[in-house]
Amino acid sequence: MKRQRIEQLLPAVVHRTLRPGSLLLALLEVMEGLHAPSEALLATLDERFDPRRAPDRFVPFLARWVDLDHLFEEGVEGGGLPGTLELGHLRELVAQATHLSRWRGTSRGLILFLETATGQRGFDIDERIADADGKLRAFHLRVTAPADSRPRRALLEQIIEREKPAYVTYELRFDDGAT
Numbered sequence: 001m002k003r004q005r006i007e008q009l010l011p012a013v014v015h016r017t018l019r020p021g022s023l024l025l026a027l028l029e030v031m032e033g034l035h036a037p038s039e040a041l042l043a044t045l046d047e048r049f050d051p052r053r054a055p056d057r058f059v060p061f062l063a064r065w066v067d068l069d070h071l072f073e074e075g076v077e078g079g080g081l082p083g084t085l086e087l088g089h090l091r092e093l094v095a096q097a098t099h100l101s102r103w104r105g106t107s108r109g110l111i112l113f114l115e116t117a118t119g120q121r122g123f124d125i126d127e128r129i130a131d132a133d134g135k136l137r138a139f140h141l142r143v144t145a146p147a148d149s150r151p152r153r154a155l156l157e158q159i160i161e162r163e164k165p166a167y168v169t170y171e172l173r174f175d176d177g178a179t
Contacts, residue, residue: 001039003032051094059091066097070162071117071155085117085155092116105165107141113163114145114156122146122175129171140169147175 006028007018017024047053051062063069071085071093093100093116100116103109107125114123124144129137143160153172160170 001032001035003028006031051091054091056087059087059094062094063090066094066101068093068097071158086119089117089119104163110143110160110163113159114143117155117159118149118152120146120149137169139165139167140171142171142173144173144175150174 003025007015014024018028019025048055048058049062051059054062060069060072063072068090071090093113096112096116100109100113103112107127110125111123115121123146126142126144127140129140129142131137141164143156145156149156156172160172164170
């Protein structure tokens, strides 16, 4: 708040003492200086809550608000991001959280989540898996991931486990046919 605005808030009787060099005028200038950092932050407050523009260290905080903290806290020293989840992908997951939650528990939602988290396309889900006798396995699905996503296997499994319905079992395969 500028010194002139602070002066307007003071009672009229105090205005008579506001002269150059007065102690009160110096105090008002100090108050203006103390308000400056807070006002600068408030002027850009919208940036803090936009995951695409927020400071890097604030993105995990936003992820907690939309229940995505499980992606970067489990098994990671200090609660940082695992090497397989890039900050840009976490930003996009936070930005898309409401859209992704609409499709949670569906094949479409799982594919959208995997693609957003990895930045890769080409995930596929097959819900009609036969067992050794040729009978369809109930409540089982096969997730096929692009072959080059193999280094992110732990992240993929973590996402699948969290985003699939609780009663469904799964197997993860890669395009090259390996499990």
